[in-house]
């Protein structure tokens with residue numbers, strides 16, 4: 001494929017983006033309960049918290065200073081320059097805006113095993129993969145501005161109980177995601193010139209789409225169907241809290 005055709009093939013993968021998952025649809029169509037929104041926010045914090053760690057893994061594996069210099073910005077976007085700044089802090093403010101405490105989100109007690117396994121698969125992939133493959137896996141961000149905008153456009157009207165301070169994260173990502181995407185796209189369009197490398201990258205993008213979709217499948221089971229893990233034996237959150245090395 002020419003670079004333009006390859007870019008189009010990558011963009012076509014947007015058909016599988018999690019914006020089309022029924023759990024997401026329910027959220028922006030105003031059909032989500034308070035507990036469903038809280039569950040999503042608390043579980044998604046686990047994804048957010050692993051983003052700077054996967055970007056650090058990409059930096060660690062990348063031998064090119066000019067790529068690292070630009071990629072570094074992603075870490076700072078999430079971690080901020082100081083305490084109280086950055087995307088992770090903004091997500092914690094979203095958590096508070098939907099009625100969760102920081103402590104319960106940080107404790108990861110809400111994080112469903114299926115969500116944890118999906119997110120861990122992403123982080124572990126980026127640790128082991130060639131830096132370009134790992135960088136390519138971030139390209140679901142091609143489709144992210146639309147999803148952040150869909151929340152900004154619909155949530156305030158459907159969920160007036162969510163405090164306005166919660167929306168800062170989505171707003172800040174609109175511009176940041178565009179910038180990340182133009183850098184990520186430039187890298188893959190420059191380096192993937194053969195059919196084999198292009199197909200490989202399309203498969204990697206599908207892997208990442210699978211991760212995002214699978215996270216929402218786990219949340220659907222728990223918060224839509226009322227079938228969280230072990231529901232047949234206990235109403236408590238019995239699942240493990242993660243095993244850090």
Ligand SMILES: O=C(O)c1cc(C(=O)O)c2c(n1)C(=O)C(=O)c1cc(C(=O)O)[nH]c1-2
Pocket residue numbers: 051137138139140141143144147148173212
């Ligand atoms: O809210 C979303 O639906 C959504 C999706 C994605 C994505 O497509 O991976 C990211 C984000 N948000 C996001 O906020 C973010 O910082 C981010 C970084 C990355 C990445 O893979 O490097 N994806 C995403």
